[in-house]
Amino acid sequence: MRAAPVIPVLVIDDVATARPIAEALVAGGLPILEVTLRTDCALEVIAEMKKVDGAIVGAGTVLNDAHLTSATDAGSEFIVSPGLTEALVESALKHDIPLLPGISNASDIMRGMDMGLHHFKFFPAEASGGITALKAISGPFKDCRFCPTGGINPRTAGDWLALDAVLCVGGSWIVPKGTRDFDKVKQLARTASAVKLN
Numbered sequence: 001m002r003a004a005p006v007i008p009v010l011v012i013d014d015v016a017t018a019r020p021i022a023e024a025l026v027a028g029g030l031p032i033l034e035v036t037l038r039t040d041c042a043l044e045v046i047a048e049m050k051k052v053d054g055a056i057v058g059a060g061t062v063l064n065d066a067h068l069t070s071a072t073d074a075g076s077e078f079i080v081s082p083g084l085t086e087a088l089v090e091s092a093l094k095h096d097i098p099l100l101p102g103i104s105n106a107s108d109i110m111r112g113m114d115m116g117l118h119h120f121k122f123f124p125a126e127a128s129g130g131i132t133a134l135k136a137i138s139g140p141f142k143d144c145r146f147c148p149t150g151g152i153n154p155r156t157a158g159d160w161l162a163l164d165a166v167l168c169v170g171g172s173w174i175v176p177k178g179t180r181d182f183d184k185v186k187q188l189a190r191t192a193s194a195v196k197l198n
């Protein structure tokens with residue numbers, strides 16, 4: 001979560017674009033890549049992106065033990081989920097892989113803490129009340145850190161990153177769905193990696 005200010009959330013449906021997209025993101029200063037399991041070829045995309053020097057590739061949209069197992073087998077180095085279940089945490093412990101589960105209220109955080117977690121994705125960040133909500137929710141949990149994701153854009157990323165409780169943000173804006181414009185991806189990554197704290 002500290003390796004880059006922005007984690008690109010990727011929805012890739014053409015394996016042929018996996019490597020050039022990963023190369024563009026790494027060259028643009030965003031080495032942490034979250035490949036969502038939202039497309040049929042996502043596991044192949046993870047394996048392809050892992051071949052790129054400097055890329056740290058994980059799987060997103062991981063909902064259960066079966067997803068986590070196949071994502072780990074494909075070479076994922078971390079796991080992101082929109083929510084938090086005991087089964088998923090147990091699966092991550094079994095596979096000894098870092099897990100960033102989604103939370104959107106105090107009870108979710110407390111369940112996570114009961115299982116030894118202190119780092120969470122705040123999802124869906126804007127729809128859950130935005131910065132005001134995260135400030136209020138994170139108040140009682142001084143040791144917890146967050147990666148807000150969902151509805152964040154280049155104009156608001158700096159506002160989120162300025163919060164002490166926020167280590168990084170996630171977002172899909174860096175790689176528009178279906179893009180083959182890899183120079184543009186590099187440019188968007190450069191801008192995101194240099195985001196100024198507002």
Ligand SMILES: O=C(O)C(=O)C[C@H](O)[C@H](O)COP(=O)(O)O
Nearest residue numbers: 036060061082149150151171172
């Ligand atoms: O697929 C998942 O596991 C998710 O949790 C959803 C993604 O994180 C958001 O869809 C990204 O949000 P946007 O940047 O607003 O597009």
